Amino acid sequence: MLSVHNLTKNFGSRRVVDDVSFEVGRGRLTGFVGGNGAGKTTTMRMILGVLQPDSGTVTLDGEPVGESALHTFGYMPEERGLYPKMEIGEQLAYLARLHGIDKTTAIQRADDLLERLGLIERRRDKLEALSLGNQQRVQVAAALVHDPGVLIMDEPFSGLDPLAVDEVVAVIAEHAARGVPVLFSSHQLEVVERLCDDLVIIANGEVRAAGSREELREQYSGNRWSLETGSDVGWVRDIRGVTVEELAGTSVLFDGEAAVADAVLRAAVERGTVTSFRPVRPTLGEIFRDIVVDAPTTEHDEKVAAA
């Protein structure tokens, strides 16, 4: 298990990461979610030892992460970048060798990965000759080419088309299944929701929530209900204890205690046919908004799908 203990980092007088602690379990995909400037990238850089924390430690299975452990980490930085004028096969092999893999194995690994990502016939092409999407694939390969023992990916899906997202998801999931702790950040909350087992939500440099996806949804479920009937449901507004969130003709979304919900359901049945009545559990996007409401606004406006 990869554990982050009380990481803190200041840039000048500004505290960018404030006492951040969380865990990334083996075999689990952990999503790292937060707005722009929340401290995700800085935290990831500190985990990788690229940036020195002001205080706090990172441990892997209880052992402090030193240079030798860092060597097995795979990293996909948010700021994408490889050598534009280097052949992609050679480039991947070079990166693997920097991680201490011998030359023959490195070339083999690079070719295997390119094969996997459908780029094998372009292995002698320079990176700059590839389309942006394919450059992204090579970037993913660069994080995986040395068969990492820990995988840290900063926004691995940005800039990928839906098919490529699925490909990358498959590769990441495969690593997690082998017991590699995987931490990835993303703005695409639907992808995170679909993919991750655990979540860490960060805002203003502080961890606001952490835990398994189900736990979080449970914890933030609140008392929301959805009702659909055969006729207009405007009357729900008048029931004591109900806060209507959304009203659209024959369907309504409202907040209320369980007893109030019971009263609403009874009233609805008296008035006619009820086609649907259920508690609404929040989407990740909604939880995220709840938690991060006082954080700087994000540029990505996630659509909140009313369930």
Place this chain on the structure above:
Amino acid sequence: MTTTTTTSTRLSTWGATLLVAEREILSQVRSKAFLISTAITLALVIGGIILSSVLGGRAEATSVAIVGPVPAAAADSELVEVTQAADRAEAEKLVRSGAVEAALIPDDSAVGFGIVALDEAPDGLVAALSVSPQVELLEPSSTPPGLRFIIGLAFGLVFMLAVLGSGATIMQNTVQEKQSRVVEILLAAVPARALLAGKILGNSVIGVGTAAAIAAAAALGLAVTGQTDLLDLLSAPLIWFVVFFIFGFVLVASVFAAGAALVSRQEDTGTVMTPAMMLVMIPYFGVVFFGDNPLIMTILSYVPFSAPVAMPVRLFFGEAQWWEPLIALALLVVATAAVMLVASKIYTNSLLRMGARVSLREALRAS
């Protein structure tokens, strides 16, 4: 690691340095621009030496019409091209038509002949036919005059060209790694000091190799044109020059790499390039302008940045004691180590800083 079967062994800093150096060398040796410019430089060096020897070494032969028997002085000289003429009238005709530059006409003077020319006295011919008294110098100068200036210029020029070329490459590669952001992945794999050392090592191999190729080409040119005396004259100081050159090169390369780490875009390199260039230009101009001032030359031969040029020049003229280059070299090595240490600190602290130029103070202060 308990789960993955990883065949990776931890790469030592030295191993990483070698890998980085290997990439630097390969990527440059494969680039067309590098190959073409090196080929052109080599061709220019060889061609220049051969051409200057052909043009400067041999005076043009004078074509001469001769009436009667050829005088011994003219027959022996390579500077005279003989055309036979029947009598004075035919010889004059040849001179007027321009077929020959002058004519030798026998007469009753002490020399035995006179010279007829069109509108200008043929100096070459006169010199060839003259008899000069033997000159004996009591205190001959060991080196031809003017050579001092030329040797200083040559050492300075070679050092400056090689260092500036490689310095610019190091700077460009470093900034490019920052600009293309690949540096973050590299830093996650190897320490910054290995990146820096590999870059310096790789470019030094290229730079010193190129300089060696140019030197070999120059030696070849001199040998082909038979000017081996100059080679003999240079040998011992040349070896010192090579030793100083290598350390001086590493010193300047470190300065350029550290400077490049301070900026994140190619457009901004100017601000850090200029001070680095000054460090390289100073020895060059110092030696060229103050070459005949013993005090300044002595000082310059100990200052690490100018020692690679000034010390070999002093050695060449036999002005330095045997232990002087050793001390200067020690100073140079210490300075190189110190600059590399500082460069490594700057490099580590500023490589990941994108955007505006990182100030030197900031880069040195950050932990």
